[in-house]
Amino acid sequence: xxxxxxxxxxxxxxxxxxxxxxxxxxxxxxxxxxxxxxxxxxxxxxxxxxxxxxxxxxxxxxxxxxxxxxxxxxxxxxxxxxxxxxxxxxxxxxxxxxxxxxxxxxxxxxxxxxxxxxxxxxxxxxxxxxxxxxxxxxxxxxxxxxxxxxxxxxxxxxxxxxxxxxxxxxxxxxxxxxxxxxxxxxxxxxxxxxxxxxxxxxxxxxxxxxxxxxxxxxxxxxxxxxxxxxxxxxxxxxxxxxxxxxxxxxxxxxxxxxxxxxxxxxxxxxxxxxxxxxxxxxxxxxxxxxxxxxxxxxxxxxxxxxxxxxxxxxxxxxxxxxxxxxxxxxxxxxxxxxxxxxxxxxxxxxxxxxxxxxxxxxxxxxxxxxxxxxxxxxxxxxxxxxxxxxxx
Amino acid sequence: xxxxxxxxxxxxxxxxxxxxxxxxxxxxxxxxxxxxxxxxxxxxxxxxxxxxxxxxxxxxxxxxxxxxxxxxxxxxxxxxxxxxxxxxxxxxxxxxxxxxxxxxxxxxxxxxxxxxxxxxxxxxxxxxxxxxxxxxxxxxxxxxxxxxxxxxxxxxxxxxxxxxxxxxxxxxxxxxxxxxxxxxxxxxxxxxxxxxxxxxxxxxxxxxxxxxxxxxxxxxxxxxxxxxxxxxxxxxxxxxxxxxxxxxxxxxxxxxxxxxxxxxxxxxxxxxxxxxxxxxxxxxxxxxxxxxxxxxxxxxxxxxxxxxxxxxxxxxxxxxxxxxxxxxxxxxxxxxxxxxxxx
Numbered sequence: 001x002x003x004x005x006x007x008x009x010x011x012x013x014x015x016x017x018x019x020x021x022x023x024x025x026x027x028x029x030x031x032x033x034x035x036x037x038x039x040x041x042x043x044x045x046x047x048x049x050x051x052x053x054x055x056x057x058x059x060x061x062x063x064x065x066x067x068x069x070x071x072x073x074x075x076x077x078x079x080x081x082x083x084x085x086x087x088x089x090x091x092x093x094x095x096x097x098x099x100x101x102x103x104x105x106x107x108x109x110x111x112x113x114x115x116x117x118x119x120x121x122x123x124x125x126x127x128x129x130x131x132x133x134x135x136x137x138x139x140x141x142x143x144x145x146x147x148x149x150x151x152x153x154x155x156x157x158x159x160x161x162x163x164x165x166x167x168x169x170x171x172x173x174x175x176x177x178x179x180x181x182x183x184x185x186x187x188x189x190x191x192x193x194x195x196x197x198x199x200x201x202x203x204x205x206x207x208x209x210x211x212x213x214x215x216x217x218x219x220x221x222x223x224x225x226x227x228x229x230x231x232x233x234x235x236x237x238x239x240x241x242x243x244x245x246x247x248x249x250x251x252x253x254x255x256x257x258x259x260x261x262x263x264x265x266x267x268x269x270x271x272x273x274x275x276x277x278x279x280x281x282x283x284x285x286x287x288x289x290x291x292x293x294x295x296x297x298x299x300x301x302x303x304x305x306x307x308x309x310x311x312x313x314x315x316x317x318x319x320x321x322x323x324x325x326x327x328x329x330x331x332x333x334x335x336x337x338x339x340x341x342x343x344x345x346x347x348x349x350x351x352x353x354x355x356x357x358x359x360x361x362x363x364x365x366x367x368x369x370x371x372x373x374x375x376x377x378x379x380x381x382x383x384x385x386x387x388x389x390x391x392x
Numbered sequence: 393x394x395x396x397x398x399x400x401x402x403x404x405x406x407x408x409x410x411x412x413x414x415x416x417x418x419x420x421x422x423x424x425x426x427x428x429x430x431x432x433x434x435x436x437x438x439x440x441x442x443x444x445x446x447x448x449x450x451x452x453x454x455x456x457x458x459x460x461x462x463x464x465x466x467x468x469x470x471x472x473x474x475x476x477x478x479x480x481x482x483x484x485x486x487x488x489x490x491x492x493x494x495x496x497x498x499x500x501x502x503x504x505x506x507x508x509x510x511x512x513x514x515x516x517x518x519x520x521x522x523x524x525x526x527x528x529x530x531x532x533x534x535x536x537x538x539x540x541x542x543x544x545x546x547x548x549x550x551x552x553x554x555x556x557x558x559x560x561x562x563x564x565x566x567x568x569x570x571x572x573x574x575x576x577x578x579x580x581x582x583x584x585x586x587x588x589x590x591x592x593x594x595x596x597x598x599x600x601x602x603x604x605x606x607x608x609x610x611x612x613x614x615x616x617x618x619x620x621x622x623x624x625x626x627x628x629x630x631x632x633x634x635x636x637x638x639x640x641x642x643x644x645x646x647x648x649x650x651x652x653x654x655x656x657x658x659x660x661x662x663x664x665x666x667x668x669x670x671x672x673x674x675x676x677x678x679x680x681x682x683x684x685x686x687x688x689x690x691x692x693x694x695x696x697x698x699x700x701x702x703x704x705x706x707x708x709x710x711x712x713x714x715x716x717x718x719x720x721x722x723x724x725x726x727x728x729x730x731x732x733x734x735x
Binding site for chain 2: 063144147167247352
């Protein structure tokens with residue numbers, strides 16, 4: 001070693017890189033230890049108190065019925081099936097809620113900026129009232145508002161088209177697919193793809209020549225016309241099972257329960273109030289010059305809004321919109337107060353109480369809500385990246 | 393929201409207090425209650441006749457009397473009870489986690505609950521069965537005519553399970569509509585959401601009184617299940633505490649059988665009947681054997697009364713519910729209430 005250049009690096013403790021690794025290892029060790037200690041402590045003590053721990057209840061027969069199930073579920077199904085029924089019901093109301101709240105929220109948000117004084121003030125009153133009342137109260141209000149004015153089953157309101165409405169829900173005709181129904185489905189799919197192709201073509205034409213094609217009308221015509229044509233050609237392959245009064249209640253058709261309607265109304269109107277403000281903020285964030293530029297090109301107001309302002313506003317709107325979507329999904333667990341069988345009501349309520357497995361069930365429920373929220377978040381982040389301003 | 397929060401909180405509390413419970417395990421429940429100076433009794437959030445607070449916060453009811461009797465036996469003071477109102481959902485978790493010492497909350501004794509929840513049922517203080525209530529205007533006179541009905545019930549109860557069994561057994565279709573609390577269930581039924589309302593028969597009579605027009609509703613004759621409502625404690629091997637809870641009920645039954653009442657307690661203490669003398673601790677040291685004083689049963693009678701007195705005052709002739717003794721009569725009168733002898 002003699003004669004070799006001595007590189008004095010000093011003690012490894014003073015190397016920031018090594019120190020960083022040491023600290024991180026310590027932190028990970030501490031987290032793992034705390035997790036382990038919690039789990040082993042809980043399971044030991046549960047065993048000492050003779051409370052079983054584990055997921056063996058999952059396949060046990062549930063023994064209770066649920067009114068709204070998206071797949072066949074009976075009292076003979078398992079607790080695991082009950083979990084899926086609850087989860088799908090949560091996703092169902094969240095999906096519809098997000099779609100309707102977005103539409104209503106955009107309309108109200110744009111209305112608040114309207115030059116028409118009455119429209120703008122009405123939108124403002126809506127936003128202020130809705131945002132400042134507790135959602136729980138609003139849900140109870142909607143439930144009463146749905147139940148109270150509707151008649152008993154015997155005096156059901158007949159809605160044109162064969163649907164019935166009473167205080168047990170909305171009964172809509174159920175399609176029954178006969179021979180040749182596949183052709184109608186194929187016609188519908190053709191219309192969907194045709195509309196998409198036409199949209200792409202029309203946009204290219206617009207970019208190249210400046211000519212604007214009536215995309216909306218053409219798509220609508222195709223989506224209704226093609227299946228209708230197929231229906232006539234196949235000689236009415238789809239028939240309908242119409243709801244009718246029988247015994248104590250309406251029989252037949254598909255039932256939309258009052259709990260679902262009330263929850264959807266409550267979540268939609270409440271979240272729309274917040275989305276409206278997000279939309280307003282997004283539109284106001286687009287610089288005035290953009291409006292003036294569009295005006296000077298002679299674009300009408302609606303086109304300025306849809307082609308110039310909103311695409312730019314979306315960059316500001318999407319991140320807070322995401323958190324409103326997450327809130328709506330989480331708020332759907334308030335369904336318990338009006339008896340809508342969502343995940344919280346079925347799993348955290350009934351299944352927990354029938355099995356007594358509080359720790360497992362609360363843990364699973366938290367994990368599920370977390371997963372739904374993270375997935376929604378991930379999708380919205382992806383969408384946000386696509387919409388973000390591309391710096392050139 | 394309240395119920396989810398109680399579910400979540402109860403779960404979290406269970407996880408935390410179970411770890412804390414190891415320190416307490418060395419001390420018997422009786423010692424803990426004595427050190428605290430008050431009995432924590434898990435009670436209904438409000439069921440007339442069984443456990444309900446009045447406007448001043450004074451609790452009354454058959455279940456409430458049971459807890460007062462335990463407190464009387466321990467402290468010679470029936471007011472040393474803290475009633476903790478629990479929903480159907482939170483009740484067993486609250487007992488498991490040690491939030492309450494004893495659960496007397498019209499809870500049905502079933503094998504699942506007795507063997508898998510870490511709790512043990514002690515004594516049945518009310519034999520009940522599930523029934524249906526409907527509006528008179530519906531024109532239904534039997535539960536077997538409820539084909540296609542929508543039925544309101546409380547979730548997480550044995551009621552919900554019996555309902556499914558009943559309709560399955562009789563091959564009838566129905567739609568359940570479930571709510572977290574009895575109040576929500578009743579108000580949905582009253583608003584016309586359901587054709588029928590189902591719970592334990594005692595509960596039906598109690599809930600019917602809360603309807604705006606009770607006379608417009610009838611209880612159908614069918615009783616579709618066995619609902620032995622009883623007291624429960626933690627199944628942690630504390631047999632002393634289990635004995636106190638069990639024998640409190642039996643003391644009240646034995647007192648009724650022997651004709652010992654609040655009014656005649658002074659004379660009864662002078663009685664020459666050896667059974668009465670043993671019950672009241674004049675001629676026995678049985679109370680000391682379960683960690684109490686020998687006059688434990690005399691204290692119960694003095695402060696609360698015997699089973700019959702409690703029954704009539706809370707749910708029987710002396711109450712708005714006017715429920716007859718029925719199967720809850722003493723065995724010697726053809727009922728099911730039978731206490732092992734105190735000797």
